Amino acid sequence: MNTVIGIPRGLFFHLFNDGWVTFFEELGFKVKVTGPSNKEVLNEGTKLALSETCLPVKFYYGHVLELADKVDYIFVPRLVSINKKEFLCPRFMGLPDTVEQNISDLPPLIVPTINYNNKETWKSAALEVGNQLNIPYIKCYKAFLKASLKHKQTIKNQQAELKDKLNKDNKKIALIGRDYIINDEITGIGIQKKIEGAGYDIITSNMIGNKDIDEGNKHIDKKLYWTLNRRLFGSALYLANNGFVDGIVQVITFGCGPDSIVCELIERKVKQISSIPNLTLTLDEHTGEAGMFTRLEAFMDLLERRITN
Amino acid sequence: MKIAFPHMGNISVMGKTLFENLGHEVIVPPKNTKRTLELGTTYAPEFACFPLKVTLGNFIEAAEKGADTIFMAGGGGPCRFGLYGHIQKEILNDLGYDIDAVIIDPPVVSISDMLSKIWKVKNGSSIKNTKTALQKAWAKMHVLDYLDKKLSKTRPYEIISSKNKDGCDNIKDQIVKMVDKEEDLNKIYQVKEEIDHRIDNLSLAPRPKNPVQVAIVGEIYMVLESFANFDIEKRLGEMGCEVKRSVYLSEWVSQNIHPLGRQKYKQKKKKIEEKAKPYIKHFVGGHGRESIGEAVIYAGEGYDGIIHVAPFTCMPETTAQSVFPIVSEDFNLPVLSMIFDEQTGEAGTVTRLEAFTDLIKRKRKTA
Numbered sequence: 001m002n003t004v005i006g007i008p009r010g011l012f013f014h015l016f017n018d019g020w021v022t023f024f025e026e027l028g029f030k031v032k033v034t035g036p037s038n039k040e041v042l043n044e045g046t047k048l049a050l051s052e053t054c055l056p057v058k059f060y061y062g063h064v065l066e067l068a069d070k071v072d073y074i075f076v077p078r079l080v081s082i083n084k085k086e087f088l089c090p091r092f093m094g095l096p097d098t099v100e101q102n103i104s105d106l107p108p109l110i111v112p113t114i115n116y117n118n119k120e121t122w123k124s125a126a127l128e129v130g131n132q133l134n135i136p137y138i139k140c141y142k143a144f145l146k147a148s149l150k151h152k153q154t155i156k157n158q159q160a161e162l163k164d165k166l167n168k169d170n171k172k173i174a175l176i177g178r179d180y181i182i183n184d185e186i187t188g189i190g191i192q193k194k195i196e197g198a199g200y201d202i203i204t205s206n207m208i209g210n211k212d213i214d215e216g217n218k219h220i221d222k223k224l225y226w227t228l229n230r231r232l233f234g235s236a237l238y239l240a241n242n243g244f245v246d247g248i249v250q251v252i253t254f255g256c257g258p259d260s261i262v263c264e265l266i267e268r269k270v271k272q273i274s275s276i277p278n279l280t281l282t283l284d285e286h287t288g289e290a291g292m293f294t295r296l297e298a299f300m301d302l303l304e305r306r307i308t309n
Numbered sequence: 310m311k312i313a314f315p316h317m318g319n320i321s322v323m324g325k326t327l328f329e330n331l332g333h334e335v336i337v338p339p340k341n342t343k344r345t346l347e348l349g350t351t352y353a354p355e356f357a358c359f360p361l362k363v364t365l366g367n368f369i370e371a372a373e374k375g376a377d378t379i380f381m382a383g384g385g386g387p388c389r390f391g392l393y394g395h396i397q398k399e400i401l402n403d404l405g406y407d408i409d410a411v412i413i414d415p416p417v418v419s420i421s422d423m424l425s426k427i428w429k430v431k432n433g434s435s436i437k438n439t440k441t442a443l444q445k446a447w448a449k450m451h452v453l454d455y456l457d458k459k460l461s462k463t464r465p466y467e468i469i470s471s472k473n474k475d476g477c478d479n480i481k482d483q484i485v486k487m488v489d490k491e492e493d494l495n496k497i498y499q500v501k502e503e504i505d506h507r508i509d510n511l512s513l514a515p516r517p518k519n520p521v522q523v524a525i526v527g528e529i530y531m532v533l534e535s536f537a538n539f540d541i542e543k544r545l546g547e548m549g550c551e552v553k554r555s556v557y558l559s560e561w562v563s564q565n566i567h568p569l570g571r572q573k574y575k576q577k578k579k580k581i582e583e584k585a586k587p588y589i590k591h592f593v594g595g596h597g598r599e600s601i602g603e604a605v606i607y608a609g610e611g612y613d614g615i616i617h618v619a620p621f622t623c624m625p626e627t628t629a630q631s632v633f634p635i636v637s638e639d640f641n642l643p644v645l646s647m648i649f650d651e652q653t654g655e656a657g658t659v660t661r662l663e664a665f666t667d668l669i670k671r672k673r674k675t676a
Contacts, residue, residue, distance in 0.1 A: 050631040052622060052648060078591060087387035090594030094628035097589045101632045222395050225386030257624040260356035261392050268399050
């Protein structure tokens with residue numbers, strides 16, 4: 001079979017890439033993932049997307065466009081909720097619609113809906129996709145199982161990493177930000193390299209287990225209903241409360257709705273329970289690397305002085 | 310308990326009645342002014358949405374007047390609104406105001422929590438007392454919405470002259486004050502006759518057979534709060550357009566809170582979702598899908614144009630905004646998306662409205 005499925009390297013690809021790629025490969029398709037983000041992807045995306053939306057969505061548009069004439073289908077899932085009684089950002093709910101309306105000449109989209117509040121799970125989504133592509137039920141189910149196993153293994157590995165890092169005596173920084181920001185080539189990788197280059201270990205929210213996330217969330221009396229922000233808040237507060245890190249660096253993008261509120265909540269709550277310094281970097285399409293790095297360096301100098309004293 | 314709640318359209322009139330009749334002391338925040346906005350923008354998170362900033366300003370000004378409890382509605386997501394009260398309380402506490410927050414979440418979040426909060430607000434009043442409090446609040450809301458609807462059909466034809474001092478603006482001010490003071494249920498409803506009487510006495514140009522009609526859709530706070538949207542409803546009226554809002558407070562309450570009204574509204578909601586389907590197929594939070602569906606319905610009803618209002622970076626409405634150009638093309642319907650934040654200027658807003666009304670009037674002539 002020569003059908004090619006395209007997956008844009010943006011947004012939730014950074015969280016579920018292993019599962020998605022495994023799933024389609026198990027079904028016997030060729031999978032084409034766009035390359036790492038670059039300036040051109042961003043420029044194209046910025047032209048297509050509404051100026052008011054957030055930076056990651058603009059990247060996503062660019063990645064979709066890059067796939068447009070190269071593949072037979074593009075996988076653009078509608079992610080509403082991946083945990084019961086929780087949501088993702090409202091923008092993802094309408095994302096397949098805005099992509100379809102704003103980019104012309106696209107190949108057919110594969111748009112399964114994942115909404116745990118409405119019993120639309122990853123499993124039902126997988127079967128829905130199989131149906132659309134005329135795959136027999138059994139084969140589809142098997143592929144789904146393999147994919148979810150693979151994803152669970154990745155999570156396990158990440159959480160094992162935390163234990164390693166906590167056991168070591170290195171200086172540590174909690175890098176609090178959405179996976180698709182801190183793992184993106186343009187918005188995040190540079191920051192990660194800079195921090196590691198200065199001799200710090202990085203701890204991110206996907207290394208923290210659910211139990212510890214829940215513990216961190218005890219510091220707020222309202223349930224944060226965005227899954228990712230609940231993770232970010234929980235990990236920041238958990239790490240700060242236990243004194244596991246020397247500093248917190250939050251990376252958010254301009255125009256991100258949930259982060260605009262929760263980032264402030266993290267800042268205020270961390271201040272209430274500990275003296276761990278916090279740096280918030282806000283990125284947009286005009287952000288210059290040099291400015292960011294200067295602020296990071298200054299922040300790390302401050303940490304240095306605190307540690308030696 | 311000295312309770313304060315934020316301004317949104319005429320909500321303060323009804324809130325005051327409700328809480329006072331339940332035996333609370335109510336601190337109505339000063340009217341929205343530049344200072345409110347400045348206080349709000351100084352202390353709110355920089356990228357938070359505009360309504361959060363203005364309402365934070367209300368709470369700070371209320372706290373200055375001695376309020377010790379803020380009252381807010383909550384929510385279970387996915388829009389930011391559900392966390393407004395929590396972050397505002399955090400900010401007020403950090404500013405040194407010892408303030409408690411009563412945040413009522415809808416039943417989907419937690420029924421027991423909702424009931425316990427309502428119990429707290431109910432303040433031990435008898436059932437009879439609570440009922441009258443609700444009835445009065447409802448009546449005031451209803452009468453004020455009646456006034457707004459009536460005025461929007463009057464303003465385009467108002468003849469402004471020195472003889473004609475009792476204009477629409479005066480009527481609005483006086484009636485709002487009158488309703489605010491009135492505490493007798495029957496008399497509240499009688500204000501409607503007073504409204505009719507006063508409007509009938511205005512000297513008006515004749516209403517054409519086919520008036521220019523514009524609908525305002527979008528995010529509820531921006532639609533209702535005239536300070537935040539630079540009074541676009543009034544300005545459009547003065548530019549000769551009859552204005553219909555997608556949201557009126559009394560309708561909103563009966564559609565979303567009143568049990569019987571909710572049943573009734575279900576069908577209408579279905580129709581709206583059906584109309585939005587070619588553009589947005591799924592709930593996108595807040596009022597985003599409804600904005601599209603309503604615009605399509607208004608197009609069918611022969612409206613001349615749509616004004617779409619939203620706060621800057623509003624998540625549901627940006628989704629709507631990015632498909633509006635296509636809706637506009639499909640129905641040959643002019644749509645103006647207006648995004649507001651603390652940087653928005655009055656003059657710019659007026660210029661855009663003028664250009665828009667010029668456009669829809671010319672479109673009529675050439676059609």
